[in-house]
Amino acid sequence: MKFILTVALLSLALINTTTAATVHVSPISQSxxxxxxxxxxxxxxxxxxxxxxxxxxxxxxxxxxxxxxxxxxxxxxxxxxxxxxxxxxxxxxxxxxxxxxxxxxxxxxxxxxxxxxxxxxxxxxxxxxxxxxxxxxNLPAEEIEKTRAFFEGVQSQINGTFENSDFNIRVEPCGESNAYSDNRTADITLCTEIIHEVMGQRNIGALLSILFHEYGHSLLNRWGEPGSSEEDMADQFAVAMLLRGGDTGRQLLQGWIQYWSTRDSRAEAIHQLTRGDTHTLSIQRARNIQRDMNYPEEFSRRWNKMLYRHTKRAALEQVIAKPNKSDDVDLAREALRIK
Ligand SMILES: [Zn+2]
CATH class of the missing domain: 2.60.120.680 (GOLD domain)
Known part of the structure; x- marks a missing residue:
């Protein structure tokens, strides 16, 4: 598991902090x-x-x-x-x-x-x-440490920005290439299989997007917002997070689009017809992400309304003092006023 980009470089303009939330990396990695x-x-x-x-x-x-x-x-x-x-x-x-x-x-x-x-x-x-x-x-200690540091970097930014975000991240073998948000504890599991799959293609954008997608499920769930178990909502949360990263974030999202585009949507459609699966087809997910990226201001404004309600005071103050392109200062002031 080698990461070619650290989250520090990503500069999501979020605030770092330390909380009780932990990252656990299994000493066993499966692919x-x-x-x-x-x-x-x-x-x-x-x-x-x-x-x-x-x-x-x-x-x-x-x-x-x-x-x-x-x-x-x-x-x-x-x-x-x-x-x-x-x-x-x-x-x-x-x-x-x-x-x-x-x-x-x-x-x-x-x-x-x-x-x-x-x-x-x-x-x-x-x-x-x-x-x-x-x-x-069997992973050597330094590799476990490197993986832990990467995920702790993201976790610390999320914790510094959002309320109720003190849940854990686990990296472990699952027997399939997947990631999960536990709807009881909100803890996130990233299977070593999916990390190997996307990093084998050097697709750090897909890895971060998948992580933010799971954060979407977990945070909406913790906040009691509607749609926490919907895939499309979780995808949109990930897009909203990465759009904060400006050009770097957009590049990372292109990696995610590529990840969905290369999957076999024809086989998925057949599976849906025969098994009644209701997941959005991969190719449609790629199109939805692209659509949201095409209207970034409108899209971010819609998400900011909800996100600012659950943003910590210090992070809102930072939005007001140093807004980035996807921020809305008036909305942030209003959210801060009623906190
Ligand atoms: Zn999901």
Whole structure:
């Protein structure tokens, strides 16, 4: 989990503070991704798994989509084993069977590791292999600390700005790429899977937007405002927060739009028709975010009315003294007067 931008740079023009709210980062980080490889007869494919440390665990579920000859050979290799494999096929967790197959392995040395898909014994049939790669890592202390510092930076700005925002953030494996707001405690969980997914694309904008989206659920819930469980309201809260960041905030929002745009809305639509799911389609969420960004003054004014009601006195005083583009000084004065 490497963050290419710190929240200090984001400059949301919010006030920092320290409260009882905590950030808990699990020492275990889990990630998963899907890969598809065409492996011609007589050949092999070497799929990078990234850098692992001793004890990190890998589980691979591989499936060859060929109707009849759906077998493949799969194994797990260190850098030197992968380089030597074509001449000397030695590797770990070797599985040669019909698919679906599951390969489990543990890193015995630190360094880059690879998945080898070997079709070298076939003379005619090309294999189309889709594999789900799940990696479970033990995080070193400095990485836990870096992650904690990043989320504490955001938490401190939110706490300094809004009333009733003293809930916790947890970063932990969930078994799926997701994030949650607990509607009882308002605590936020960010799954390590979703952090890996967006940071694998170097999309810090999506990460911050997802975090602010969850803050939207939690804060509206704490404040007793309507719509706290609605996805569209939580999306709008995130847009309102990031628009405060000026050009940087807009750039980060573009990352979020990109995140939604690359998801498979066609598959989601089919899921909705067959399962009665009522979530807004990803592509529609991307369009809604863009629409709100197209009229930033109007959009911010609408949100400021509600946000200022729950903004701390010191933060309102700062809005009045040093307003930014998305602020409304008259509204802030009025909110301060009736506090
Ligand atoms: Zn949500």
């Amino acid at each position: 998963s991704r899907n890969v598809t490889e065409l492996v011609p007869p007589g050949q092999l494919r070497i799929v990078p798994l990234g850098a692992l440390r001793v004890g990190d665990q890998v589980a691979i579920e591989a499936n060859a989509t060929n109707k009849v000859y759906n077998d493949i050979t799969a194994c797990f290799a260190t850098e030197s084993e992968a380089q030597a494999y074509a001449a000397r096929p030695i590797c770990r967790g070797y599985v040669k069977s019909k698919t679906p197959l599951v390969l489990r392995a543990q890193a015995e040395e630190s360094g880059n590791h690879y998945l080898i898909l070997d079709n070298s014994y076939a003379t005619v049939i090309q294999k189309s292999v889709s594999a789900r790669i799940s990696i479970r890592k």
